[in-house]
Amino acid sequence: MKSYMVSQTDPRHPTDEVLLALVHEQSFDDAAAIRGHVVTCASCSARTRELAAHDAVIADLLGSLDHPLPEARAPFSARHSGLLRRAALVAGAVATMAGAAAALVPGSPVHEWIVARSAPQAPVRPAPIATSPEATTATATSRDAAMASGIAIPAQATLDVEFRREQESGTVELVRSVPADVTFRSRGGTTAYDVADGRVVIDNRTPAEVYVIDIPSAVQHVRIHVGTRTLIRWPDDSARYVLANDLHRARVALRP
Amino acid sequence: MVASAFEAELTRLYEKQFPSLYRYLDRTLGDSQLATDIAQEAFIRLFDRGSMPDEPVAWLITVVNNLVRDDYRRTGRRLRLLERAGYNVGHSTSSPDAATKLDQQERREQVHAALNHLNARDRQALLLRHSGYSYREVAVALGITETSVGTILLRAGALFREVYEELHGKPD
Numbered sequence: 001m002k003s004y005m006v007s008q009t010d011p012r013h014p015t016d017e018v019l020l021a022l023v024h025e026q027s028f029d030d031a032a033a034i035r036g037h038v039v040t041c042a043s044c045s046a047r048t049r050e051l052a053a054h055d056a057v058i059a060d061l062l063g064s065l066d067h068p069l070p071e072a073r074a075p076f077s078a079r080h081s082g083l084l085r086r087a088a089l090v091a092g093a094v095a096t097m098a099g100a101a102a103a104l105v106p107g108s109p110v111h112e113w114i115v116a117r118s119a120p121q122a123p124v125r126p127a128p129i130a131t132s133p134e135a136t137t138a139t140a141t142s143r144d145a146a147m148a149s150g151i152a153i154p155a156q157a158t159l160d161v162e163f164r165r166e167q168e169s170g171t172v173e174l175v176r177s178v179p180a181d182v183t184f185r186s187r188g189g190t191t192a193y194d195v196a197d198g199r200v201v202i203d204n205r206t207p208a209e210v211y212v213i214d215i216p217s218a219v220q221h222v223r224i225h226v227g228t229r230t231l232i233r234w235p236d237d238s239a240r241y242v243l244a245n246d247l248h249r250a251r252v253a254l255r256p
Numbered sequence: 257m258v259a260s261a262f263e264a265e266l267t268r269l270y271e272k273q274f275p276s277l278y279r280y281l282d283r284t285l286g287d288s289q290l291a292t293d294i295a296q297e298a299f300i301r302l303f304d305r306g307s308m309p310d311e312p313v314a315w316l317i318t319v320v321n322n323l324v325r326d327d328y329r330r331t332g333r334r335l336r337l338l339e340r341a342g343y344n345v346g347h348s349t350s351s352p353d354a355a356t357k358l359d360q361q362e363r364r365e366q367v368h369a370a371l372n373h374l375n376a377r378d379r380q381a382l383l384l385r386h387s388g389y390s391y392r393e394v395a396v397a398l399g400i401t402e403t404s405v406g407t408i409l410l411r412a413g414a415l416f417r418e419v420y421e422e423l424h425g426k427p428d
Contacts, residue, residue: 017406026391058413061427062386064363067288069275
């Protein structure tokens with residue numbers, strides 16, 4: 001039988017549970033005395049080394065499951081959309097608020113969204129969408145930052161969103177939101193927006209990883225497409241893409 | 257504006273605990289995106305709570321375990337939805353070559369297959385301990401005595417390794 005499956009039960013010596021607790025550097029009564037015993041006892045020293053080696057194999061196997069720790073971002077829940085949308089939209093301005101919140105841990109993502117929550121600011125707004133035949137174009141460029149601010153436009157019943165270019169990767173998230181405006185944000189890349197006649201064209205010249213579109217209840221239909229290829233029709237297709245852990249959010253890949 | 261004491265404490269807790277919580281969830285779910293979402297949801301709920309519980313780490317673990325359990329009830333449908341949408345479940349932010357990626361994915365599947373031979377509590381204890389939680393935190397989160405944590409870890413670790421080696425041979 002394998003050595004790590006046989007427990008040491010001699011009452012003169014610490015049990016395997018106790019030795020494993022030492023391997024795991026846990027604090028417990030008599031820990032110092034037991035360490036002293038292990039140092040002087042050949043069998044306990046050998047057993048501790050076996051348990052440590054066995055534990056290292058387990059740690060290595062479990063470590064193979066790991067994906068890189070993500071860049072932490074603002075909490076996502078739609079229940080907090082009224083506060084957090086503003087926080088995300090002013091992400092670029094958070095740095096200027098750092099001085100006012102010096103008591104908190106500077107630079108942490110939670111610090112930033114708590115600060116932004118405490119001092120809400122208006123979203124970036126382009127000129128209103130014209131109803132005249134002459135198109136009104138408004139652009140805002142998002143910087144390469146964690147969920148950089150984009151644009152906010154008044155909600156209308158039908159929204160057409162077009163990506164100017166295909167992307168090899170990246171996703172679009174649609175989130176049912178509380179505020180009255182439709183807002184566009186992105187993470188990574190350089191994104192420009194053209195707004196005209198109820199249509200938003202996303203110029204993804206340098207592709208972003210994620211595009212987030214907040215959709216208030218006044219918007220009844222959304223079509224997102226790349227050229228003639230439709231990515232999603234909201235709400236018609238949304239059931240296929242709604243996330244199980246957040247029914248207010250749908251996610252679709254940009255990859256053709 | 258001066259943040260409340262609770263918000264300051266929450267910030268410190270987030271800084272300290274998010275990596276461990278994410279690692280535990282990532283290893284449990286095999287989906288880094290979902291792990292991130294659930295970990296952050298736990299902190300949102302703590303924020304909503306408005307005050308720090310007596311055992312905040314155990315509280316967070318309990319919340320994420322409940323969320324994971326709820327997610328598993330929908331896992332089959334969720335994976336089909338994401339795969340149909342072309343969403344790369346569990347993608348990494350790094351870009352290894354295709355062969356390395358396949359090896360990594362195969363190893364993950366092998367480890368998950370071995371973990372699935374453990375009962376839920378033993379699996380949780382093993383993953384929590386190896387995500388950096390102390391015996392005390394594991395005990396409080398799982399509702400067991402601290403003295404039984406070592407016993408569970410020995411049993412779970414032995415079974416996990418035995419099953420893995422039977423299924424896939426000795427690890428490299």
